[in-house]
Amino acid sequence: xxxxxxxxxxxxxxxKERSPRKIRELIRRGEWDTYTxxxxxxxxxxxxxxxxxxxxxxxxxxxxxxxxxxxxxEVTDVGSPEPCYSALGADLRTDLPAYRVFRKGExxxxxxxxTSYWRDDLVAFLIGCSLTFESALLEASVPIRTIEMGVGTxxxxxxxxxxxxxxxxxxxxxSLRPMTPEQAIRATQVTxxxxxxxxxxxxxxxxxxxxxxxxxxPTYGSPLKINEDEVPVFWACGITPQVVxxxxxxxxxxxxxxxxxxxxxxxxxxxxxL
Amino acid sequence: xxxxxxxxxxxxxxxKERSPRKIRELIRRGEWDTYTxxxxxxxxxxxxxxxxxxxxxxxxxxxxxxxxxxxxxEVTDVGSPEPCYSALGADLRTDLPAYRVFRKGExxxxxxxxTSYWRDDLVAFLIGCSLTFESALLEASVPIRTIEMGVGTxxxxxxxxxxxxxxxxxxxxxSLRPMTPEQAIRATQVTxxxxxxxxxxxxxxxxxxxxxxxxxxPTYGSPLKINEDEVPVFWACGITPQVVxxxxxxxxxxxxxxxxxxxxxxxxxxxxxL
Numbered sequence: 001x002x003x004x005x006x007x008x009x010x011x012x013x014x015x016k017e018r019s020p021r022k023i024r025e026l027i028r029r030g031e032w033d034t035y036t037x038x039x040x041x042x043x044x045x046x047x048x049x050x051x052x053x054x055x056x057x058x059x060x061x062x063x064x065x066x067x068x069x070x071x072x073x074e075v076t077d078v079g080s081p082e083p084c085y086s087a088l089g090a091d092l093r094t095d096l097p098a099y100r101v102f103r104k105g106e107x108x109x110x111x112x113x114x115t116s117y118w119r120d121d122l123v124a125f126l127i128g129c130s131l132t133f134e135s136a137l138l139e140a141s142v143p144i145r146t147i148e149m150g151v152g153t154x155x156x157x158x159x160x161x162x163x164x165x166x167x168x169x170x171x172x173x174x175s176l177r178p179m180t181p182e183q184a185i186r187a188t189q190v191t192x193x194x195x196x197x198x199x200x201x202x203x204x205x206x207x208x209x210x211x212x213x214x215x216x217x218p219t220y221g222s223p224l225k226i227n228e229d230e231v232p233v234f235w236a237c238g239i240t241p242q243v244v245x246x247x248x249x250x251x252x253x254x255x256x257x258x259x260x261x262x263x264x265x266x267x268x269x270x271x272x273x274l
Numbered sequence: 275x276x277x278x279x280x281x282x283x284x285x286x287x288x289x290k291e292r293s294p295r296k297i298r299e300l301i302r303r304g305e306w307d308t309y310t311x312x313x314x315x316x317x318x319x320x321x322x323x324x325x326x327x328x329x330x331x332x333x334x335x336x337x338x339x340x341x342x343x344x345x346x347x348e349v350t351d352v353g354s355p356e357p358c359y360s361a362l363g364a365d366l367r368t369d370l371p372a373y374r375v376f377r378k379g380e381x382x383x384x385x386x387x388x389t390s391y392w393r394d395d396l397v398a399f400l401i402g403c404s405l406t407f408e409s410a411l412l413e414a415s416v417p418i419r420t421i422e423m424g425v426g427t428x429x430x431x432x433x434x435x436x437x438x439x440x441x442x443x444x445x446x447x448x449s450l451r452p453m454t455p456e457q458a459i460r461a462t463q464v465t466x467x468x469x470x471x472x473x474x475x476x477x478x479x480x481x482x483x484x485x486x487x488x489x490x491x492p493t494y495g496s497p498l499k500i501n502e503d504e505v506p507v508f509w510a511c512g513i514t515p516q517v518v519x520x521x522x523x524x525x526x527x528x529x530x531x532x533x534x535x536x537x538x539x540x541x542x543x544x545x546x547x548l
Contacts, residue, residue: 074338
């Protein structure tokens with residue numbers, strides 16, 4: 001399950017493109033197949049989960065019971081790959097840089113297009129992503145180490161258990177941001193407004209408390225430098241459903257590949273607390 | 275659909291009882307069959323919607339698309355009338371003062387017990403209620419006119435349309451709280467934290483803007499006195515699904531009777547923004 005450390009191509013013109021629609025077109029044409037971090041800054045990015053209608057209700061209840069890892073931004077109509085609320089005209093089968101296909105809880109493929117997998121009974125869920133509040137954190141002078149280091153993500157499977165719903169059960173995944181205690185206080189204030197994109201941290205301090213044995217070995221992405229005067233601060237992460245798919249041996253689920261998000265038309269301020 | 279104006283029995287010992295469980299027992303025994311306003315202050319009260327599993331997914335998507343009128347606090351497991359998260363041991367078939375039964379969009383009965391209606395395929399949804407933030411408003415010196423006047427609710431069907439989901443469509447219902455502009459600003463700040471119980475207001479000022487023709491004729495409850503220096507401030511209301519049931523001609527839905535809420539074990543502070 002571990003994603004190899006991957007650095008993002010620096011100086012690529014995509015970082016200057018401000019239109020989420022145009023960026024989705026680049027991705028659709030296969031011109032961008034890596035991390036979306038730092039792309040379309042100021043627009044909300046989202047985690048993706050696709051399930052057959054037969055499992056959709058239980059999964060939506062799972063999200064309701066676990067709002068920190070699984071804050072739902074949009075649910076498409078059954079059979080429709082178009083997220084009409086967050087990106088009218090987009091196609092969730094082609095507009096993400098990479099996907100993961102799970103069958104009976106096993107990761108079987110990582111395609112860059114899932115058109116051939118689409119069925120009339122599929123429902124897509126867009127789930128908030130902590131990238132959304134990173135612009136707000138930067139404005140509040142909180143460092144984003146992944147951006148400083150030019151890496152995509154740094155996420156861990158924890159010992160925290162999600163509240164189950166039907167067949168959906170599993171641990172919570174978290175993302176790491178190292179910062180000083182003063183910055184952690186400010187970051188808690190700032191992210192509290194972003195309840196739709198994971199909200200306030202779930203933990204700060206000793207990683208062992210939440211079952212992270214080695215902070216230098218993230219489950220997904222690249223390890224981050226933690227300075228002398230800094231503490232690790234952890235936010236719930238939208239990769240959680242992927243770990244749930246494995247533990248719960250879900251019959252059929254398609255997700256984004258970690259860090260390879262869907263870029264919506266929603267300005268970050270739109271998903272901040274209304 | 276209009277609920278007759280109803281004043282609450284003053285000085286009843288229930289107002290001094292602090293245990294939600296004991297209050298639910300009083301209600302279960304039929305000793306309290308009226309408004310729950312002012313009862314168990316500090317504990318979250320909830321709107322109730324019960325639907326067959328076949329309609330449950332579309333309704334939960336409706337809630338996701340309309341978080342201000344329909345913020346979901348809990349969804350029970352299919353067939354279970356026990357809200358394990360918010361009130362372990364409670365029974366949603368008996369523990370509310372009064373219910374409404376809708377068939378094909380028509381209100382057919384207002385029982386005080388729905389045990390005889392219960393089926394193995396029913397799912398119960400508890401939806402946040404603006405009573406939750408009234409303690410916080412009182413602490414912020416914002417007046418609650420319904421409490422001052424000793425009446426239950428003052429709610430209006432508006433011209434604001436909810437975002438539809440499948441067969442569920444209809445207008446938004448709002449609750450009224452008159453206050454000064456300065457108090458309205460403070461109330462907006464205070465209620466923003468209570469996103470799980472309707473959050474910030476949806477409108478303030480001219481009632482006609484949201485389709486309220488006569489402020490003295492609420493759809494539910496009793497008209498409220500609005501002082502010279504006050505403006506009407508409106509919050510989304512959890513009665514909305516009842517109006518949706520009628521407009522959408524939903525086959526079978528049970529709800530609470532407006533103002534006759536389910537009292538959970540959750541302190542108000544637990545549902546405030548985490």
